[in-house]
Amino acid sequence: MKFWKKVFLYSVILFLILENSAGILLIQRNFEENLKDAIKAAMDKYSDIEYSLYLNVDYLIDVDVEDKESIKRWMDIIIYGYSVGDNTTPFNIEMYSKDNELIMSSMKLSILAPRPELTNIQSGQKKFIIRKIEGKRYVFISELINIKNAEFKLILSRDINRVYDKQKEDYKFFFMTEGILTLILGIGMYIISKHLTRPIERLSQTSKEIAEGDYSKRVIESGRRDEVGILEKNFNSMLEAMEQNITQLSYMNESKQRFIDSLNHEIKTPITSIIGYSELLLRSKVNEETRIKALMYINSEAKRLEMINTALLKLILSREGKVNRQRISLPSCLMSAVQTLRYKIEQQQIQLEIHMEEMYIYADKHQVEVLLTNLIDNAVKAFEAKGTIMIYTEGETTLIIQDDGLGIPGEDLDKILEPFYVVDKARTRKQNGIGLGLAICQEICTHNDIQMKIVSEKGCGTKVILQFHKGVSS
Amino acid sequence: MMQNKIKAGVGIITYIIAIILIPKKYILKEGTLYSQEVLAEYEDLQPNRSDMITRMQALEMAQNAFDKNYGVNLNNPKIQMYINLYKEAENTYKWVMSWYDAGRKAAYSCSIDALSGSIIELYANEE
Numbered sequence A: 001m002k003f004w005k006k007v008f009l010y011s012v013i014l015f016l017i018l019e020n021s022a023g024i025l026l027i028q029r030n031f032e033e034n035l036k037d038a039i040k041a042a043m044d045k046y047s048d049i050e051y052s053l054y055l056n057v058d059y060l061i062d063v064d065v066e067d068k069e070s071i072k073r074w075m076d077i078i079i080y081g082y083s084v085g086d087n088t089t090p091f092n093i094e095m096y097s098k099d100n101e102l103i104m105s106s107m108k109l110s111i112l113a114p115r116p117e118l119t120n121i122q123s124g125q126k127k128f129i130i131r132k133i134e135g136k137r138y139v140f141i142s143e144l145i146n147i148k149n150a151e152f153k154l155i156l157s158r159d160i161n162r163v164y165d166k167q168k169e170d171y172k173f174f175f176m177t178e179g180i181l182t183l184i185l186g187i188g189m190y191i192i193s194k195h196l197t198r199p200i201e202r203l204s205q206t207s208k209e210i211a212e213g214d215y216s217k218r219v220i221e222s223g224r225r226d227e228v229g230i231l232e233k234n235f236n237s238m239l240e241a242m243e244q245n246i247t248q249l250s251y252m253n254e255s256k257q258r259f260i261d262s263l264n265h266e267i268k269t270p271i272t273s274i275i276g277y278s279e280l281l282l283r284s285k286v287n288e289e290t291r292i293k294a295l296m297y298i299n300s301e302a303k304r305l306e307m308i309n310t311a312l313l314k315l316i317l318s319r320e321g322k323v324n325r326q327r328i329s330l331p332s333c334l335m336s337a338v339q340t341l342r343y344k345i346e347q348q349q350i351q352l353e354i355h356m357e358e359m360y361i362y363a364d365k366h367q368v369e370v371l372l373t374n375l376i377d378n379a380v381k382a383f384e385a386k387g388t389i390m391i392y393t394e395g396e397t398t399l400i401i402q403d404d405g406l407g408i409p410g411e412d413l414d415k416i417l418e419p420f421y422v423v424d425k426a427r428t429r430k431q432n433g434i435g436l437g438l439a440i441c442q443e444i445c446t447h448n449d450i451q452m453k454i455v456s457e458k459g460c461g462t463k464v465i466l467q468f469h470k471g472v473s474s
Numbered sequence B: 001m002m003q004n005k006i007k008a009g010v011g012i013i014t015y016i017i018a019i020i021l022i023p024k025k026y027i028l029k030e031g032t033l034y035s036q037e038v039l040a041e042y043e044d045l046q047p048n049r050s051d052m053i054t055r056m057q058a059l060e061m062a063q064n065a066f067d068k069n070y071g072v073n074l075n076n077p078k079i080q081m082y083i084n085l086y087k088e089a090e091n092t093y094k095w096v097m098s099w100y101d102a103g104r105k106a107a108y109s110c111s112i113d114a115l116s117g118s119i120i121e122l123y124a125n126e127e
Helices: A003-055 A068-081 A161-211 A227-283 A288-320 A330-347 A365-381 A425-430 A437-447 B002-025 B055-070
Strands: A091-097 A102-105 A127-133 A136-147 A150-159 A325-329 A351-355 A360-364 A388-394 A398-403 A451-457 A461-467 B033-035 B080-089 B092-101 B106-113 B119-126
Touching: A003 A068, A003 A091, A003 A127, A003 A136, A003 A150, A003 A161, A003 B002, A003 B080, A003 B092, A068 A091, A068 A102, A136 A161, A161 A227, A227 A288, A288 A437, A325 A330, A325 A365, A330 A351, A330 A365, A360 A365, A365 A388, A365 A398, A365 A437, A365 A461, A437 A451, B055 B080, B055 B092, B055 B106, B055 B119
Parallel strands: A351 A388
Antiparallel strands: A091 A102, A091 A150, A127 A136, A127 B033, A136 A150, A325 A360, A388 A398, A398 A461, A451 A461, B080 B092, B092 B106, B106 B119
């Protein structure tokens, strides 16, 4: 069953149960009170007649209590001759002797049922019974009274059907009202439940579409400030984060694939050369010159393989190796890196300008030296002929390595940090590069909390900005 | 799930039965004889018959009062008399008597508490 139907059905059922309970209880309680009031009123009337009889015992003193006719006449005078109490509501009087012999009766109805009010009568205590005669309900009140030392059974009966009629009317009115209210409630609850569950339906539909692969799908936010509104917002935020993660995962997957492809290519090329030349040497009778040339190729390609292996090892170590971060002097690291590359710089007649003051950073000394060596080496490789490399600081924690070399095309900028990615393959191979330098730099930066930004434009040089984590004190 | 539905169904049915049956237990049934005691708020003051002022006693008291206070003898067959018994409030009854003496064009009235015997009002109008 759908959620809105459940909300609708349960609320209508609950309403019906509670309303019926409250209504029935109220009507029954009201009926009971009215019934008791009607019986009490009949009892009051009985008391009035009883008082009238006692107050007139000396009237018509010659009344013979043994003579039924005489008693009947006396009773008529007393009962109907005074203005005691409420005479507007009709009532019937029956009088019996102690032996249940009828003395007088104003009752016009015949009672066929047993009469316990006559047989179980008591003096000083009124008894009553409700009886249905000819479709109407009457209350019969009885008591044993004493007149002139003779005991009589006096019974008063009164029509109380109006109480039962009132109950019927109350029930009719209640069920009619209930019907109307249930209809209104039903319509109201239908609208409310549909309105409340519509966003949930939308969420459900959207999640279904996402499950089918449409990650760009978003829930139309209703703008509510309730839990559903918050859920819609959170749902969209979740989708946003999920889509970003998927994109990132996809990119990583592509990078991984590119890495495998590049690695395969980088390894396969020298191996193919080695196999080719070695087979040539094994199967053919070559002259000395060709043999030496082949051996040189084999040696050169084997060295390249070793270089790839060393670089890969460095990359793995920089990813998984332990980092010993401490307060170190950045100029000292820079000098070490420059010292390593001094021969190369001088050979290419590159002008190196360094403008920096003492700066302390919090990082692994060896890794920072590798980072700076790779970056300066990249700057050196960026020149066709001679040029200038500028190394300078900005503020307390920023180091900039800038060259006016070839620069990097815009479309390659976001990929240059990937392993084996090279902008110009021929040129890189010529310079004995394999495209792992910047990937290693990136790993070092990640492990040492260094932010690296590369700004470059083809033909205008490259600027590498390194933002270090500040040392304890400078 | 099914167990919850069964529990809810049993709960609702029990509730409905209780709602229908509980009030019936306290309702006065037809054909059953009850004592006045079942009517909790009903108080039946049984009359103390020795203190009651009967009709003849009330007449005698009123005639004596008029004789004593106004020197009027109302025990005369020529004087018209009217007597009634009224109920003023719960268990409060009074005798109301009036006389008319056509010869003297005089009217007299007296009301007496039927349960205590105190004279409530004594009135004489003589031209």
